[in-house]
Amino acid sequence: MTATLDPTRPMREILAEWPGAQRALFRGFHLGGCSSCGFSPDETLEQLCARNPHAPLDEVMPFLAQARAEDERVLLAPEDLRARLGESDVRMLDLRTREEFDAVSIPGAVHFTQPLMNEVMMSWPREGGMFVLMDHLGERVLDAAAYFAGHGFANVRALRGGVDAFAALPGSGLPRYEVE
Secondary structure, three states, X not given: OOOOOOOOOEHHHHHHXXXXXXXXXXXXXXXXXXXXXXXXXXXXXXXXXXXXXXXOHHHHHHHHHHHHHHHHHHEEOHHHHHHHOOOOOXXXXXXXXXXXXXXXXXXXXXXXXXXXXXXXHHHOOOXXXXXXXXXXXXXXXXXXXXXXXXXXXXXXXXXXXXXXHHHOOOOOOOOOOOOO
């Protein structure tokens, strides 16, 4: 995302650059999470705040900046993950479909399934080690990281740009792909 949030840009552009913005807007101001508080992709943040008196722009802007900073601390660069591959204290969960995982996966990553979710919640340590979540392009992974952090996992990280960004690293050996 650009250095500063421009409230005159359409929400489509804001969310494309910062997928965590919708989660933050909902958490802080109950905006964008359901049909009663939704917004159009062409609506600007300024327009959204103007029609929602409980979300004044002068409060929304600093809240979003703080939420963005929190998300940035959770994001892990693909280069940093590559440097940590094979370390025993790094666990990687791949949130993509079984087909995507079978076609392309980062060595050491585990496909996330419902039984694995139960195992993680019941027996994985909440402290110590790194717990890395990944999806295809890094678009949904911050929401998943927020979920696990909310359940007490202290060192949850989200792979910035997803498996696609990792595959784009020189020498990764992983093919890039598009989902239809």
